[in-house]
Amino acid sequence: MINSYKVKILTDEVEANNLGDEAFDERWKRWYSCSLCEQNYHGVVRGALGWACWKTYLGRPDSDQDRRMAMVQLGNSLSAAGHHEDALAVKQAHLSTERRLGASERNILAAQGNLANTYHMLGRHEEALRVRREVYAQRLKLSGKEHVETIREALCYALVLIASRRFNDAKTLTRKTIPVARRVLGNSHEYTLRMRSSYARALYEDDGATLEDLREAVETLEDAERIARRVLGGVHPITEAFEDNLQDARDALRDREETRDAFRTARAKLAQERAELAKTLADAIARLPK
Numbered sequence: 001m002i003n004s005y006k007v008k009i010l011t012d013e014v015e016a017n018n019l020g021d022e023a024f025d026e027r028w029k030r031w032y033s034c035s036l037c038e039q040n041y042h043g044v045v046r047g048a049l050g051w052a053c054w055k056t057y058l059g060r061p062d063s064d065q066d067r068r069m070a071m072v073q074l075g076n077s078l079s080a081a082g083h084h085e086d087a088l089a090v091k092q093a094h095l096s097t098e099r100r101l102g103a104s105e106r107n108i109l110a111a112q113g114n115l116a117n118t119y120h121m122l123g124r125h126e127e128a129l130r131v132r133r134e135v136y137a138q139r140l141k142l143s144g145k146e147h148v149e150t151i152r153e154a155l156c157y158a159l160v161l162i163a164s165r166r167f168n169d170a171k172t173l174t175r176k177t178i179p180v181a182r183r184v185l186g187n188s189h190e191y192t193l194r195m196r197s198s199y200a201r202a203l204y205e206d207d208g209a210t211l212e213d214l215r216e217a218v219e220t221l222e223d224a225e226r227i228a229r230r231v232l233g234g235v236h237p238i239t240e241a242f243e244d245n246l247q248d249a250r251d252a253l254r255d256r257e258e259t260r261d262a263f264r265t266a267r268a269k270l271a272q273e274r275a276e277l278a279k280t281l282a283d284a285i286a287r288l289p290k
Contacts, residue, residue: 028069050077063101068094075114084121091115105142109135113153116160125164132157146184151177151191158198167206174199188231190238196224197242204249214253221246 050073057070071094078087095111103111113135119128136157139150154177161170174195181192197220203209204217225242232239 046080047077050074062097068097071097072114079118079121084118088118088122091118105138109139109142113156117156120160120163125160128160129164132160145180148185148191151181151184155191155195155198158195158202162198162201162205167202170202171199174202188227193224193228193242194238196220197245200224200249201245204252209252211253211256214249214256217249218246218253221249
């Protein structure tokens with residue numbers, strides 16, 4: 001649980017001035033990511049930091065960069081806490097501000113992506129899909145396929161495709177992005193793991209999945225869950241989500257195998273009955289007077 005001393009440290013850090021882009025990114029990262037374990041905060045910690053960040057910069061002008069970044073942190077922390085309607089209002093206001101102030105394309109794309117996340121969480125999948133498609137295409141053009149932000153946008157796009165039951169598109173996207181994520185970020189990075197989980201979901205949630213598809217989904221999730229448990233811990237939301245996905249995949253595989261076995265049993269029984277009927281007819285014909 002976060003305390004006031006921790007918040008004060010972070011507040012002092014983000015008040016520092018004249019940092020370069022890389023240092024600026026790292027400075028803001030501390031509002032949502034632990035500098036010790038390098039994992040993102042979640043739950044009440046994320047919520048507390050979001051509000052602390054916003055209150056730190058609330059009194060500054062709309063054009064102030066730190067105030068605009070604080071609005072991002074507030075919106076994301078509301079999303080993380082499940083307050084999606086409130087998050088939507090904050091993210092819409094932020095996107096409007098960025099456009100009005102003539103923000104860079106990078107910042108506009110980030111604001112659009114945050115808004116799409118909230119559309120997705122609210123079940124407004126068509127709106128989320130429209131924005132995600134646009135953001136991913138622009139990010140790919142702007143930064144190239146190996147940039148971490150492009151990989152993240154691909155992940156977000158895949159999640160919306162799955163929610164919209166566009167499984168073939170989701171499989172195509174994740175298949176081409178997973179090798180890139182592994183090469184750039186490594187096997188144990190959150191984005192790599194979540195991309196693999198998304199690929200598995202696109203396999204087992206598809207009503208047209210084959211037994212081979214379902215087995216691949218189970219194997220993929222078993223490996224991803226094992227890595228997540230080692231890297232993130234057993235109580236991390238991502239690890240818990242992987243556990244749920246793995247159970248769903250195993251259930252789907254078991255149901256399909258039971259259906260296959262039942263069909264084979266019924267077919268064998270039918271073949272046996274046909275053979276017995278044929279023999280009965282042959283015996284009856286043989287007994288007829290010649």
